[in-house]
Amino acid sequence: MLTLYTFGSYLGMPDPSPFVLKVDAYLRLANIEFAVKPALTNSRRAPKGKLPFIKDNNKTVADSQFILEYLESYYDVQLDAHLTDEQKATAYLITKSLDENLYFILVYSRWYCEKTWPQVKQAFFGKFPFPIKQILPNVARKGVLKTLHNQGISRHSRNEIEHITARSFQALADLIGEKPFIFGDKPCSLDATVYAFLAEFILAELDNSFNSLAKQHQGLVKYCQRFQQTYYRD
Structure with a gap:
């Protein structure tokens, strides 16, 4: 069985990393059976020193983008079959924007901001023994x-x-509108990515100004809640 290596459940989320959550959500969208192996120390075992990575049929794949491409090819996933070439191009560029911009804002909001850091510190390190913690x-x-x-x-x-941050959330809100999914009534691979990033701001058990900026958009909140209720009922 395919195994997804993760950090584990923190801050009320299946995983605190949007990259891990992206792969987890994609697997659920594609209805691929998988097991999860959570541990903060998994990054030491990761081929590129970062999570997520997967092991499948004696093959190891690292990096969320390469994992999704592997899954699409190996499991013949057709999530994007209904998209036009223009939509596929848009999806790729939005993914890169989230990966390379919004991600670092998320990290900033958790690790840099003095108001949020104590909660993050307790969540990630609180169970370590003294004096490690x-x-x-x-x-x-x-x-x-x-x-x-x-x-x-x-x-x-x-x-x-x-x-x-506000401009990023406004752009996503304008893009999604009242649609069930990014490009209409059917999900695509981009929905796994967008959900993963938005959920880390909207559904995570943290209270800071960055999360509040996301929650101001009821369309984004409803999008996350719909996705979670549909694909994370377990």
Whole structure:
């Protein structure tokens, strides 16, 4: 059976990573049977040092984009068969926008913001034994903050980052509207990605200004709730 390697359930989510949740949601959309192997330490075993990765028929695939392409090919998934070439191109570019922009805003909102950090710290490290839980969180956070600086998002002011975030959510709200799925009445692979990112802001058990910006859009809230109720009933 296909096995998905994840961080595990944190912050009220099946996984705190939108990339892991993206693959999880895709597998559910495609009705592919799979097992989950959760552990914070899975990243040490990952081929690229990041999660998710999968093992399937003695084959290991890392990176959410390559995993989805593998699943589409190997399992002959037809989620995007009804899309036009223009829609497929749009889906790819939206995916890259979420992966390369909104993701770092999500990380900033959890690891950089002083209001949210204590809750994140407790969720991820609270069960570690002393003195690890006193040392490891600060080491991990220091590494994340360095990544955010190198990537560039934390070089902006808080107001500028919230402005970028608000525009992203507004764009998604305009795109989805009142439709059940991104491109109409049928789901596609992009829905797995959009749900994964929105859910980490809207459904996660965190309270900060970035999550509030997402929740201002009732269309986005309803989209997440519909998806969750349909594909995460277990």
